[in-house]
Amino acid sequence: ISSYQVYIIQVSVGNHQWTVKHRYSDFHDLHEKLVSEKKIDKNLLPPKKIIGKNSKSLVEKRQKELEVYLQTLLVKFPVTAPKVLSHFLHFHLYVS
Secondary structure, three states: OOOOOEEEEEEEEOOEEEEEEEEHHHHHHHHHHHHHHHOOOOOOOOOOOOOOOOOHHHHHHHHHHHHHHHHHHHHHOOOOOOHHHHHHOOHHHHOO
16 A cells, blocks of 8 residues: 655745645646746755655654745745746635
């Protein structure tokens, strides 16, 4: 049985706050698109780790790293987020 971790990330934009849930692979796919389309630093995304990937401490550490990753992206695109990032963060549901 294959198991995977879903990361629940708190997103804050202005007065709006919500959570998104994604697997690491979703973050990786987003990152690949942003690297190719927007030329962001390819080392910005926390690396994928295989050993002990479901240990509680690693999950908590990666969750914090992924939150920092998203915050960094939002700082890089303060006015208009790229469409792929907006979709990933579910802007269409929360920000009018």
